[in-house]
Amino acid sequence: MTNEPPKGLKANLPKSYLSDPVSDELFYKSCTKPAWERLLFALCFFHYLVQERRNFSPLGWNIPYEFNESDLQISVRQLLMSLTEYETVPYEAINYLTGECNYGGRVTDDWDRRTLRNLLSQFYNPLVVTDDAFKLSNCAEYGIPPMSGHVNVLKHIKDLPLLQSPQVFGIHENGDITRQLAETRPFFDSILKTQEKAIGSxxxxxxxxxxxxxxxxxxxxxxxxxxxxxxxxxxxxxxxxxxxxxxxxxxxxxxxxxxxxxxxxxxxxxxxxxxxxxxxxxxxxxxxxxxxxxxxxxxxxxxxxxxxxxxxxxxxxxxxxxxxxxxxxxxxxxxxAPVVFWLSGFYFTQSFITAMLQNFARRYTVPIDELGLDFELVLDPSVLDHRPSDSVFVNGIFMEGALIDSETELLPESHPKVLFSSIPATVNITPKVQRADGISYEAYRCPMYKTSARRGVLSTTEHSTNYVIALRLPSTVPEKHWVLRGSHTC
Missing domain, CATH: 1.20.1270 (Substrate Binding Domain Of Dnak; Chain:A; Domain 2)
Incomplete structure (x- = not known):
């Protein structure tokens, strides 16, 4: 017998409040600090989001993790203990315990761990406690219950919308198409298996x-x-x-x-x-x-x-x-060697990237592990007449979860109902020596994969074997926005 998590916000949140230990009135009222009930609701909301993001795979998670009620229960108990033992809310401690130990202990992919940390930071932060108008997502309907107590919280949940937009999870509206495709794929796989049996018999x-x-x-x-x-x-x-x-x-x-x-x-x-x-x-x-x-x-x-x-x-x-x-x-x-390399044509793309870094490191006598990669669109066709000495021109790159504007070279939102878009120009990937003070512009560290499935065998580098490199893409919005969008190149 299995107990699968319910689907949908209205089904999931009440279950969190009607299950142990939150359902125990003595436990629920053991902390009188205002932060307790607000952070508890935020934690239950977070628990729902991490489970429902699996339906948007791979926009939600590269690997569909089996988060369950035990993760929520231990996190709730640790939250209560932290609020009871400290005068001020230890946000760093509860973020670490919940994000790195309880839920993060199930996460094996390094990029999924980044997503989990960014997602949890929305719910474990001072604004949840101090701002009465704080919203738990980009949708205005999802805020902290204005009144305390089990009954009022459950009533607040009951008044929430029946259907949730992908924006609740930080995902673009196109995520609905991805979710529907993922739901119908097993059906067609079953049809193919039936056909195989018919052929075999x-x-x-x-x-x-x-x-x-x-x-x-x-x-x-x-x-x-x-x-x-x-x-x-x-x-x-x-x-x-x-x-x-x-x-x-x-x-x-x-x-x-x-x-x-x-x-x-x-x-x-x-x-x-x-x-x-x-x-x-x-x-x-x-x-x-x-x-x-x-x-x-x-x-x-x-x-x-x-x-x-x-x-x-x-x-x-x-x-x-x-x-x-x-x-x-x-x-x-x-x-x-061509002037422009077809990046999608390599069997083992990492060897090509490593060779480019080796050429640069040997030419300028710098350690290869101190090198990073910069990404730039080539808008002038005359530049493509000859191979660059320190970088490589590549094409054949696609993007999901965002676009790249060929004029501004920034990341705008995806077009409605367009899941994938090709990068509109040849790309110049340049090795650069990494500096401790970072980069001077807001950027999104965008992972590149061999296929849009993203999922592969976990390697010793804590990355999937499907993973190639990370590109720094200029952006006018914080990196967290694109992390929750699940934006990537392939």
Missing amino acids: GGGGGGGVAKTSDELVTEVANDIQRKMPQPFAVDTVLEKFPVNYRESMSTVLVQEMIRYNRLLNVVLASLANVRKAIKGSVLMSAELEGTAKCMLISKVPTSWAAKSYPSLKPLGGYVNDLITRLRFLQMWFEEG
Whole structure:
């Protein structure tokens, strides 16, 4: 038996007040300080928000965490203890206990931890206690109850709107579309699984269904085989681009070709074996059968995905994207390093970024760990005639949760009903020596991911393997605004 958290503000907040320990009248009235009831309501509101943000994944959280009632209960008890033992509210202490220990103890992604800290700072701050008109969100309806006591608080909750705008969570209105897409995706996944079972149960007899499926798989395999180039001749590439201490990009090209060769070998071998298995030349193993089923429903086979770069595309889009990536590397080999690099075309994007930092660090003899990255739009086409010496020009970057204005180079809000927008110009990424006094302009430290899913395997750096770098984007509003928006590039 499981007890899942209720959905919606009206269902969630009353439960917090009708459950232990808040429901215990002796406990509730054990603190007479005005800050107690106001901070308690803010904490319960926060508890609701962190749970409901999961529905906006990945705008809400990179990883959907299982926050539950035990997190709220321990935070409530610690809040009461802190208010009882100290004359003034220890905001730093309760922020740390709640944000880093109780709720933060479940958070494994470093960028999610930043979101949690910024979200909690809205509810654990002096204005919650001192400002009677304080609002808990950007929506005017959500404030602190004007009167104390269980009954008055529950009445205040009852008067709140039935439906909540994404703005309550700090997310743009487009978040509703993201939430609806996330809710319908399991339904379509179930349909595809049903189709897989129907296909799997149709083989072996003399009927026409299995034969038609076999013909379709063969046709798809032949089409992909015809489009795919042969693996790169790495030895030839090494002769033209030998290892060079001053030019790490040559190493990047060779390493990328080796990675894509591994993927190509798996793809070409599985295509050949699937066709042989259909003809009866080899045994139809479970892996080959799974590959055939994936081809029928336009899904990337599991054996390919295991050796592949992260991708959310269906089979047709994946194959076209792979071919485009291979052509990008082939042109690099034939014509030399391009002036503008296609950032989305790298198998392991981090190696490209590291190579750029290595070139800069070796040229100017500075420690590589003291370098940061600046981001600038290239609005003058004449600049793109030659490669820059200290930076790189890149394209193929998209943004979710915000836009980049090509004139002001600042971050405005997303257009209604537009989830993703391409950055409207070539981008110049420049290594800069980081200084202790920070930067002179308001900026948002924007994470970049390989795919919009953001989720990946947690690495030793406390970042997802889907994570690439963080870009500093100029902004006229505080960074917290874009953090809660879930804004990112990919």
